[in-house]
Amino acid sequence: MEPTKELLFTYFAGQATSVQQKVIGEWLMRPASRETYFQWLDEWERSFPQYAPDLARHLDQYRQRLDNPAIEPPRFLRSLPEASRPFGHPGRWLVAASLAFILSAGGWIFRKPLLYKTITTGSYQLRSLDLPDGSTVALNSNSSLQMPRIGYGWFSRRVSLTGDAVFDVKHLSTHQPFVVQATNGLEVEVLGTEFSVRSRTSHAEIVLKRGKVNLHYAPVDRATQNLLMKPGDRVRLDEKGALQLQKQTDTTRFAHWRYRLFSFNNTSLRDVVNQIRVVFGVDVQLANPALARRKLTGTIRAGSSDELAEALAELLNLKLSHRDQNLIFSTPTEIPITQ
Structure with missing residues (x-):
């Protein structure tokens, strides 16, 4: 079932029923749904802000104080009254509104770091990672892996790689695919297997040791293509989208950089x-x-x-x-x- 925008807006407002939440959760398990989800979330947040300050009125008041300083001395020169002012004072609401605006704008600017976690390695540094779903990743030097902070294993199992990594993917009872996004639009989709990925600016390379993976790639001026790899296959994709397949490679030399x-x-x-x-x-x-x-x-x-x-x-x-x-x-x- 495809949830409507109205249903998502109800969910964002915290008014969705348990059945509606389940529908949305199943929809979000499809990778293609996530971009639509965030687009509608952005639209809802812009339509229903937590606080909408009257910026025009406050700016006008500020200009009046600049043009007529004798009418009202600057607040920071006035002595404080013995009784504390309530928080509802207009000046304090102005400060609160300004802070709310700054925080909301900052949250949007830094949206990617908030939504995604990035693990990086430096020169001559190896790192092993245990993912929440039980899968493991070995990162080579000068590499980075990006994964969602929230919803991994529920919404999707989609990660992005720059550099070299070996993946040992755990098969889930829900048959949820594991997807690695590499360079030049290449996507490696698996259910449970061990493979290595090299994702560089000039080319991408995948070597399959065991199991099966399905590659999705887009050659220049052509529709997206699919390729089902078998154990021993080595695939190289250049920056122009040209793919080279080498079968029955020597997997005894599989990702020797780990050692x-x-x-x-x-x-x-x-x-x-x-x-x-x-x-x-x-x-x-x-x-x-x-x-x-x-x-x-x-x-x-x-x-x-x-x-x-x-x-x-x-x-x-x-x-x-x-x-x-x-x-x-x-x-x-x-x-x-x-x-």
Whole structure:
């Protein structure tokens, strides 16, 4: 059953019956309903404010005091009467009205932080999270996860990710889906499974270890597409909405960053350098642009950017040097960058 705007307004006013509340609760379990809910909530709050100050009248009084200061001395220069004034005094109502206006405006401006909780990690920081529904999330370095503060597990199980994370999603008896919103409009919808998501500005990547997930993505100038992933599938979506599917990938290397294992499979040094920047927050330079095309295959355990860089230099027969906080790769015969 689709609740009407009038029913929602009754609910916002605290006059909905238990049956009506149940209807609204079931409607809000659908992710597409939440935006409509907040739109109507905003409309109701604007139509039925808790207090509507007469700003025009108070501003006019204030201008009169500025134009005619001799008529009534400023209140802060007058001596206080022995009997305290009741709170209903117009001046105090003006202060209360001003505070109410500021608080209501501030609540609207900071609406997102009030409604959503964001968990972030810094450079070379890992974090494990237990969600209220029993699901778990492992966050990689320089990543953030956003989730609703209220209604998670009842209204929906929808989170937003920037960075890298591994999700182990618990299946609920209500069959409520778990949705991860990633970059470029990509949505990963699951019922109960383990998968990793990489959500960066340039691309998004999903690797499914077990279970099933349904991807929703929108290619440029095309309608939203769906893709059902199976265990072992790896999907990459670029910033233009082009999707690449690789089947039967090696899941033994699944999210090795959790154990500080860096796995490469014919990976270019350009991509390796980008990983170092993302994980450790360290700038890496190549003295010769041709080095970016060098390829690497293997797994390296490294607890710091220096450990990883030194291992790479040894494997690829490169020279590693430091300048300020930067790492520089060059061939043994090249002169390192010094400026």
